[in-house]
Amino acid sequence: MKKYIFFCLTVFTLSCQKSGDTLFVAIDAADSGINFKNGIEETNDLNVLVYEYFYNGGGVAAADFDNDGLTDLYFTANQGADKIYKNLGALKFEDKSEVAGIKWNNEWKTGVTVVDINADGLLDIYVSVSGNEERPDLRKNKFYINEGGFKFTDRAAEYGLDCDGFTTQTAFFDYDKDGDLDAYVMNHNVKDFKRFDVEAIHFMRDQYAGDKLFRNDDGKFTDVSKEAGIKGNPIGFGLGISVSDLNQDGWPDIYISNDYLEGDYLYVNNQDGTFSDKISEMVDHTSYFSMGNDVADINNDALPDIFTADMLPEDNRRQKLLFGPDNYEGYLNMLQNGFHPEVMRNMLHINGGNGQFSEMGQLAGISNTDWSWSPLLADFDNDGFKDMFISNGYLRDYTNNDFVKFYSEQRSEGNDNVLDIINKMPSTKTANYAFRNNGGQTFENVQESWGFDVARITNGAIYADLDNDGDLEIITNNLNEVASIFENRTNEKGHFIGVNLKGNSSQILNTKIKVYADGSSQYREFSPNHGFQSSYYGPQVFGLGDLTSVEKIEVIYPDGKGQTLMNPAVDTYIDVAYTPEELLENENDVPLFKELDFQLVEHSQKHLNDFNRQILLPWMYSYQGPCLTKGDIDNDGIEDFYLGGGKGFPGQLMKGLGNGKYKATNKLVFKQWELCTDVDAEFFDADSDGDLDLYVVGGGYEYLPNDLMLQNRLFLNDGKGNFSKNDTSFPADIFSDAAVEVFDFDNDGDQDIFVAGFVVPGDYPKANPSRMYINDGGVFKNLNTDLFTKLGLIKDAKAVDYDSDGKMDLVLAGEWTDIKILRNTGTGFEQVNDAISSGTGFWQSLLFEDFDGDGDMDLIAGNLGLNSQYCASDKEPLQLHLADFDGNGRIDPVISCFIQGESYPAYSRDELLDHIGSLRKVYTTYEIYSGVTTQKFLDNFPNIKPEVFKATNLSSSYFRNDNGKFVKVDLPVQMQAAPIYAMLAKDLNGDGKKDLIAAGNNTHTRVRIGNISANHGQVFLNDGHGNFSFLAPSKTGLNLKGETRALLEIDKKLLVGQSQDKLRMFSFK
Structure with missing residues (x-):
């Protein structure tokens, strides 16, 4: 890698630690000189019932407009004049609005963006305008070109950017890499679309509501939206925009937050002047009322992550006041009409580096922050990890259910006194939120200790180091209240380094900066748009914590060239001039798995809605499959497998042909049972004739409790791979079950069967009895005991000699229960209560393996995980x-x-x-x-x-076997991203230690809970002592979106069974 050639050092004096109990302290307006207030006045003609975004507020920009080394401020106003302030130093500001020529002509200003559009070294200001539905001439966006000396001239028309749509915010970037800056103008709808033709409206183009992409053609901007693939339909409600290289291919992509039904857009740059919306391919689900967003690397893996703000309250009272009831059929209809899954809460999408994002907001602890606007991701305490600030508040509780009912009644009664109706709308101020990064994956709410516990209404917000002391202040645009400046008083132990990119905007926008220190790295991409309607153009600050040195800084420009700065000084700002050189490309690791072109074998079942049967269910229970099991059915030395069926689609027995191909066999035998739901299956020699028979477990929630389709089935093998159903070997029990475990209970040389009883259809959470069937010469007799009938909702069972006494014991997992150990006494079982302390949970799966190499079997148990609205502990179950x-x-x-x-x-x-x-x-x-x-x-x-x-424990857990006592050991936090339904132990990296593959997800949850689907197939490497480390998705090669229910190693390959999807096969590295 070539070394850096030229850079300038600018060292600013560090401020001393000031007194105060909070990290941030609000500066009084009388001291700062900032007296801007975004005040709005409601009238009968203009109010929230007329203009739905009436309370959305204004934005704020931070940039050095006069090149004096101090960051200045610009605030937008909805019903008044914008204000621009010169930074005088020491957090003192002077109003320069009159000198600047910033005037108000009754426009409703929204977002503000900073850019040097004409490459003259002076930063210009683009102001977005919305509001007035009747007067397009009052919606023309402004482009204030900086003439120096704090004087600006609006030249939007000259540039062709005096757009008259309903604009929220605008971003500038060089999307086609032709050396100049293009513009994305994000607009929003103002009309009421309660009924529309779904297929047609997606392809419609609305002049005022649709987003627009403008190409810069020698200083004149040309609308190329349609040919570039930018959606312009009238149901877009754009509220947030970020530009970043999201897929790390060297080209800038676009993320758009859309309010309401229309999903967010993730525009991937096709490198040919066009974009493709890849939201459905790259992101599992998005915020429903998606507002502002920000992009940054929150876990220091050098990949940009995405945060979107929504309006889910933290407290119960506001949840119950503002929430409507679940409507699963409506939600399903939305999906069937091509809309992306959405849930009302903040979302944190973690970049896997493989073109996929995993949504971790609830696991991270940042999902519920009420009516939120401007999320800002930056290192506010200089510890090396990016924290979060989220602005909050809405003038009136527009969605208050009591008010909605009152408003409907008033309209039906003909009350046309709009202001009187509005004044009945409750008003609740809420505090802004701050979250401290705990080290990469989770956050701590520090709202109070950081000084943000005062209730107000804040919309736009931005960060900047206003006093050049190396930490970031926060500036907010408040509604009906003077704007706020929060001074950051990070103490001296938080070292930093600042990188101030010097060059034309077209040269440096979307530049990537990587700081390497003490074996770790940090990553930022320079892009001005952040949060909601706000912009920051200035030095990029990297916190270093206790570190006092930096190994190197890599600067990668959007043209693909860059420079490297070795051993730069810390606690300073470094001016880095645009001096590009060729950079060596990093070698990519070969992933552990490679997906094969596997033949079309698919699991399917008819659509079912369990909520119609029991509205209070936590999630559906009809979608339990598919199951997978393997065996050599004809003794030809080639492994075959069975794929369980779903209701309306029979199971499939696939015979291995020896060339990686498989052929379906015994089709007619299994078609007779196509109305069953197969939840588990096992090959074993039921009749001791030397071949493998097949036992299939029936389950599901869509049946009556005594439906014959629930009956488990035994298919006997004639020795040649031909199967026939046997009706005499088992009692005619009819239950909805979940799992089967085959083992020799009584050490008599034949195989016995344990069947896990699960939920009674229609009577959740009542459980069916589990059963132990003893093999007596091919006839299986139920070992009837009270123990088995009272086990509860058992989901999985594994036979293991946990106490090394030579007898196979049973370990059980289930819902609303703990992990149970049933010790084999030789004549029966007894429950052992002191061998494991798991806590009660929603245990789904069990995996035994000697992970620590001490000769006994350790346990990993899959649970619901911690990435949902459900929480549980001993104290708060x-x-x-x-x-x-x-x-x-x-x-x-x-x-x-x-x-x-x-x-x-x-x-x-x-x-x-x-x-x-x-x-x-x-x-x-x-x-x-x-x-x-x-x-x-x-x-x-x-x-x-x-x-x-x-339920007291929802975490998937590792239990180390210490001489028959299981000790709980925490797994990496990524294991808690979703329910774990399938696991496999295998040495994946050739070190002789058994590693872990884990998969799952649940997409059939209550609407309010939403999909719990952040596990795309995870790999955890084992150091041989039972210590697991998460392997980045980009290094695994797995991409298991959807509901994974089975992992099976067959023919030295990995077979993956997913609900209502095709089978997938991967080769091992």
């Missing part, structure tokens, strides 16, 4: 109260969870009342229901004593 609360003869499973220290029902008012109608007279308003705790709910039924289920 997730609970289910089961009783016939409304006296209609049907049980009511009411789930409750803790929020901020108190337990509440986990349902909206309408959902609960639809199931327990007797409460309609009690909870007459949403306000009343918003304060109902679990205990208050139960107090309505003093004569009912419900059965209580508890």
